Amino acid sequence: xxxxxxxxxxxxxxxxxxxxxxxxxxxxxxxxxxxxxxxxxxxxxxxxxxxxxxxxxxxxxxxxxxxxxxxxxxxxxxxxxxxxxxxxxxxxxxxxxxxxxxxxxxxxxxxxxxxxxxxxxxxxxxxxxxxxxxxxxxxxxxxxxxxxxxxxxxxxxxxxxxxxxxxxxxxxxxxxxxxxxxxxxxxxxxxxxxxxxxxxxxxxxxxxxxxxxxxxxxxxxxxxxxxxxxxxxxxxxxxxxxxxxxxxxxxxxxxxxxxxxxxxxxxxxxxxxxxxxxxxxxxxxxxxxxxxxxxxxxxxxxxxxxxxxxxx
Ligand code: NDP
Numbered sequence: 603x604x605x606x607x608x609x610x611x612x613x614x615x616x617x618x619x620x621x622x623x624x625x626x627x628x629x630x631x632x633x634x635x636x637x638x639x640x641x642x643x644x645x646x647x648x649x650x651x652x653x654x655x656x657x658x659x660x661x662x663x664x665x666x667x668x669x670x671x672x673x674x675x676x677x678x679x680x681x682x683x684x685x686x687x688x689x690x691x692x693x694x695x696x697x698x699x700x701x702x703x704x705x706x707x708x709x710x711x712x713x714x715x716x717x718x719x720x721x722x723x724x725x726x727x728x729x730x731x732x733x734x735x736x737x738x739x740x741x742x743x744x745x746x747x748x749x750x751x752x753x754x755x756x757x758x759x760x761x762x763x764x765x766x767x768x769x770x771x772x773x774x775x776x777x778x779x780x781x782x783x784x785x786x787x788x789x790x791x792x793x794x795x796x797x798x799x800x801x802x803x804x805x806x807x808x809x810x811x812x813x814x815x816x817x818x819x820x821x822x823x824x825x826x827x828x829x830x831x832x833x834x835x836x837x838x839x840x841x842x843x844x845x846x847x848x849x850x851x852x853x854x855x856x857x858x859x860x861x862x863x864x865x866x867x868x869x870x871x872x873x874x875x876x877x878x879x880x881x882x883x884x885x886x887x888x889x890x891x892x893x894x895x896x897x898x899x900x901x902x903x904x905x906x907x908x909x910x911x912x913x914x
Contacts, residue, residue: 605705606632608905609696610677611684612712612847614641615891616881616898618668618677620710623902625675629708629909631902633672634682634698640665641714642844642882643891645736647764652891664891684713689854689874707912708876708905711851711863712898715844715882715889720752724808728838732814735840737761744769749837750817752805754778758841759787765839766796773833774799775819805838806830814838846883855879862886870901876908 608629610617617633624631643649643661650658673679686697693705717735719725725733734740737751741764749769751762754776762774774791779801781788791797800819807818809832816834821827846861855872856864863879865871870878878901881894 603695603703603705605693605707606630607707607909608632608710608902609704609706609708610634610710610712611696612636612641612714612881612883613639613669613679614643614665614712614714614881614894615668616712616714616883616894616901617641617710618665618672619895619898620712620880620902620905621672621677621679621898622668622675623899624710624905625672625677627902627906629902629906631672631677632704633677633679634684635679636683636713636847638714639681640669645738646760647738649891684850687850687854689877694877706876708908709878710870710898710901710905711872711877711879711883712881712894712901713847713883714894715846717840718843718845719840720805720842722805722807725838725840728808728810728814731812732810732836733808733838733840737764737839737841740837740839741765741768744837746770747836748834749773749839750775750805750833750835751839751841753841753843754781754783755841755843756783756787757843759783759791761839761841762797763787763790763794765837766794769796769837772797773835775803775805775817776801777804778802808838844882844889848883858886860886870897870904876905878904 608624608631610633613635621631621633646661648658683699688695697703745768748771750773752775762772766772802822820830848861863884865884870880880897880901
């Protein structure tokens with residue numbers, strides 16, 4: 603069985619930054635790209651808040667740059683998904699989707715997070731037929747059509763604004779009477795006449811013959827003014843946050859109640875020596891590309907220290 607000195611799971615800003623640092627430190631990192639090479643930033647458009655890009659940068663371009671930078675320092679990037687881990691036996695193992703297994707000296711978990719869904723059976727029914735969690739991936743199909751975006755955070759506002767550039771009309775469906783998004787994002791939404799914000803509104807279902815044709819809504823739920831309505835839409839976009847990609851670590855590492863890997867405060871250290879967690883999979887608070895990159899850097903430095911300590 604292959605033993606990998608520094609195994610990195612995930613190829614977003616955390617994984618690639620860990621690979622750059624580990625590569626430069628001579629740890630011969632192996633990066634398993636996982637389900638979404640490049641991570642969530644490959645699904646975004648312009649990134650304006652990553653230092654070093656005064657004019658902004660397209661998310662996919664930034665990730666391609668990070669990948670090339672990691673390769674420059676010898677990172678071995680493989681198109682593999684980790685399907686199982688066993689940290690209880692010695693040596694500790696990771697199993698991949700091609701049924702191979704590897705042991706490792708250090709492991710950096712940077713598997714990120716994935717989009718959350720409301721949990722309606724109609725989301726499953728219409729997946730790929732009008733339901734999406736990525737406006738930049740699927741917005742193109744809704745040119746001059748009507749779409750709805752669910753959520754009131756920065757992602758929802760960003761997606762609604764992006765879709766308004768393509769679609770004829772965008773409903774932004776917000777369960778609270780206010781948006782949680784930053785002021786700048788809110789201003790953009792309110793200034794866009796194609797976006798209609800429906801506050802205090804929840805979606806109870808979708809309908810349509812051969813794809814999404816509309817949504818069932820309930821307004822002011824639980825109040826004396828509660829009432830329902832239907833809207834006609836062609837596309838339904840979820841933007842209600844993300845869930846950490848930590849399922850394979852259940853029972854193997856301590857996770858919090860939302861599934862984030864628990865790390866020692868301000869560090870990527872987990873309870874298991876030699877195993878580190880970086881980026882969104884361990885970050886319920888900041889979830890930024892720059893904070894993910896920073897924690898990937900810390901994880902690689904800790905991996906280097908751990909390997910050095912084994913030689914002492
Ligand atoms: P957030 O957690 O910030 O917001 C999620 C939104 O979805 C909230 O409005 C929440 O409502 C709503 N929501 C959650 N569950 C449901 C549900 N079951 N039904 C209806 N609505 C629901 O997630 P984001 O993805 O928007 O942002 C994550 C982080 O990334 C934030 O820190 C954000 O600032 C950052 N970000 C920054 C960007 C930028 O700076 N360019 C762009 C995108 C994200 P409620 O308010 O009621 O809880």
